[in-house]
Amino acid sequence: MKVLLIHPPVRVDYDPLDIPAGLAILSSISMNEGHQTALLDLNIERPIQSWNDIAKQIAVEKWDLIAIGGLSSMYNDIKKILYISRKLNPDALIVCGGGFITYMPDKIMKFNPEIDIAAIGEGEETFKEILQNFDSRKWSSVRGICYRENNEIIYTPPRPLIPDLDVIPYPAWDLLDMDTYFKYSGAMWFDGAWKSKHRVNFVTERGCPRQCTFCTHNGMNRWDQLAMLGEEKVKLLDQEAGFQAITRFFSPEYVVNHAKYLLEKYNIDYICLLDENLTSSPKRVHELCDLWIKEGLNSKIKLGTAGDAPSITPEIVKHMKEAGFTFITIGGESGSDKVLLQDIGKGVTRAHNQKAVDTLKAGGISPVMTFMVGNPNEDINDVLETVDFFIQNNIEIDPFICTPYPGTKIFMDNQDFILEQYDEKLRLLSEHNHHNISQEQIQIWKDEALETFLLSLNNATDYSCTVSKHFDFSELISIKYLMHTKDVSKLLKLAHMRKWPHKLKWDKLCPVCSAEEQLSLKQIQPL
Numbered sequence: 001m002k003v004l005l006i007h008p009p010v011r012v013d014y015d016p017l018d019i020p021a022g023l024a025i026l027s028s029i030s031m032n033e034g035h036q037t038a039l040l041d042l043n044i045e046r047p048i049q050s051w052n053d054i055a056k057q058i059a060v061e062k063w064d065l066i067a068i069g070g071l072s073s074m075y076n077d078i079k080k081i082l083y084i085s086r087k088l089n090p091d092a093l094i095v096c097g098g099g100f101i102t103y104m105p106d107k108i109m110k111f112n113p114e115i116d117i118a119a120i121g122e123g124e125e126t127f128k129e130i131l132q133n134f135d136s137r138k139w140s141s142v143r144g145i146c147y148r149e150n151n152e153i154i155y156t157p158p159r160p161l162i163p164d165l166d167v168i169p170y171p172a173w174d175l176l177d178m179d180t181y182f183k184y185s186g187a188m189w190f191d192g193a194w195k196s197k198h199r200v201n202f203v204t205e206r207g208c209p210r211q212c213t214f215c216t217h218n219g220m221n222r223w224d225q226l227a228m229l230g231e232e233k234v235k236l237l238d239q240e241a242g243f244q245a246i247t248r249f250f251s252p253e254y255v256v257n258h259a260k261y262l263l264e265k266y267n268i269d270y271i272c273l274l275d276e277n278l279t280s281s282p283k284r285v286h287e288l289c290d291l292w293i294k295e296g297l298n299s300k301i302k303l304g305t306a307g308d309a310p311s312i313t314p315e316i317v318k319h320m321k322e323a324g325f326t327f328i329t330i331g332g333e334s335g336s337d338k339v340l341l342q343d344i345g346k347g348v349t350r351a352h353n354q355k356a357v358d359t360l361k362a363g364g365i366s367p368v369m370t371f372m373v374g375n376p377n378e379d380i381n382d383v384l385e386t387v388d389f390f391i392q393n394n395i396e397i398d399p400f401i402c403t404p405y406p407g408t409k410i411f412m413d414n415q416d417f418i419l420e421q422y423d424e425k426l427r428l429l430s431e432h433n434h435h436n437i438s439q440e441q442i443q444i445w446k447d448e449a450l451e452t453f454l455l456s457l458n459n460a461t462d463y464s465c466t467v468s469k470h471f472d473f474s475e476l477i478s479i480k481y482l483m484h485t486k487d488v489s490k491l492l493k494l495a496h497m498r499k500w501p502h503k504l505k506w507d508k509l510c511p512v513c514s515a516e517e518q519l520s521l522k523q524i525q526p527l
């Protein structure tokens with residue numbers, strides 16, 4: 001049969017840096033099953049093609065099965081792709097998977113009647129079985145999906161995580177336009193990577209041991225399984241297939257063989273290991289580095305990856321440096337211990353972050369840090385602590401605004417608050433008692449607000465909503481800007497304008513306090 005996989009555009013305000021690894025693996029599976037397979041990568045061009053051109057490309061064949069996957073932030077474009085795909089292929093089976101649908105498959109199917117099947121979480125086994133059951137349409141035997149039957153959306157029993165990742169085929173590299181990706185090799189502006197001519201990115205780990213409240217793992221680790229299914233069901237999966245692991249890794253042998261294959265095929269000079277948290281398992285890092293060096297790859301391919309602060313030790317850094325790592329990204333998130341401990345839930349403190357930066361610098365690997373603003377309990381003093389961290393370390397950072405992506409703890413904990421930001425009626429209803437409005441009507445408004453929220457995630461290039469208890473959305477946008485420019489003075493002025501008390505320790509940097517002092521007008525008692 002004819003199978004088309006479609007990768008939506010992503011982060012369109014920047015060059016395309018990453019191949020669509022998930023869909024490329026599913027393409028390999030489709031080919032291994034003997035199907036004529038095409039992968040339409042809508043992210044490869046800048047600017048993105050017009051919808052007219054995209055429709056023309058989809059129209060080159062009549063497809064039997066169309067598979068679409070992506071992150072929550074791609075929902076806006078996925079909706080358009082679904083519309084075009086269905087118009088052009090009224091009889092095709094349309095299957096969706098990935099982060100955008102994993103955490104609320106029934107709602108997304110309700111919003112998009114074009115979708116026949118939603119695959120929840122890890123896709124390899126599920127997709128293979130969907131292909132195998134295409135003729136019989138016996139969906140009830142395919143675990144880990146939602147499908148339609150008699151106008152109802154049916155959930156099948158959950159699917160255990162794949163215990164041994166080494167059974168997964170390589171992505172279908174031949175279906176990807178690697179020459180175009182290589183043109184953007186140097187567009188990754190991290191130490192070492194920007195010099196590369198033939199960079200590839202791939203993932204050698206699924207899941208992460210930490211439990212940050214703003215993060216999810218596309219349904220692919222124990223924390224996600226627990227949040228989606230509850231403890232009882234996860235225990236049953238454990239009994240059936242072994243412990244549903246928090247983190248799973250491809251073996252060092254698999255990773256090294258994959259790298260050698262790409263070296264031979266494309267003469268690659270850089271690999272960005274897009275693991276969620278590679279350093280969190282020091283034993284595995286040492287094993288990987290040992291084999292990498294033993295096979296002589298350290299002189300041929302440089303590496304970059306992501307890690308977490310507590311696991312950055314001088315020993316790890318030394319070994320990673322020897323293996324050829326040039327940068328490690330670390331989610332610093334905040335300079336305030338209050339936010340790190342109360343809101344983020346990573347189990348990391350400012351001291352951990354500082355030690356990691358110092359250790360990486362001393363060991364000759366470049367630290368790349370990301371930060372956020374707008375966590376629920378973060379106030380202006382916490383914001384100032386983060387800017388202080390930027391200043392102390394002389395780093396340039398444009399913080400992300402904390403966004404409650406579906407599936408995350410901050411999304412679950414703040415659902416009503418999020419929806420109220422998209423429908424004033426819901427906000428007013430939360431403040432007043434309106435007994436004359438039915439629960440059914442409220443549910444309709446909530447569903448509409450949910451979809452508006454999903455659409456507003458708009459490629460993560462637009463700002464959407466907030467979970468902050470202290471700042472409204474427009475305030476957060478100015479705070480983000482002032483953090484980026486490290487403008488402590490304007491942040492403190494804003495604090496006075498908004499009557500946000502700031503701590504005594506910032507007085508000497510505060511233009512308002514200083515003026516009040518000079519004019520003997522100081523009234524507000526500092527915290």
Ligand code: B12
Pocket residue numbers: 010011012018019020021022023025026067068069070071072073074095096097098099100119121122123124126127203205214215216217218274275276400405406407458459460461
């Ligand atoms: C590379 C990457 C990116 C790339 C783009 C990826 C791409 N081309 O699609 C870039 C750098 C642009 C990016 C940006 C962001 N990302 Co990102 N990214 C990743 C990363 C590191 C690797 C993705 C990957 O290749 N995974 C490996 C493949 C095998 O997994 P997969 O894609 O999930 O596919 C599997 C399943 O999901 C499923 N599946 C997927 N599609 C389909 C389709 C069908 C039909 C089926 C059946 C199954 C299926 O089967 C696949 C195989 O098991 C992951 C973390 C990670 N290590 O996974 C985060 C991750 C996906 N990103 C995430 C986030 C939050 C973001 C940002 C929103 C961050 C931000 N605040 O800006 C932005 C959004 C960008 C935007 N503008 O929309 C989250 C997920 C969010 C979500 N639930 O959607 C992740 C999990 C990181 C995290 N731990 O929080 N990201």
Ligand code: SF4
Pocket residue numbers: 208209210211212215216276277308331346
């Ligand atoms: S350390 Fe990174 S990947 Fe792990 S849970 Fe936190 S944000 Fe997610």
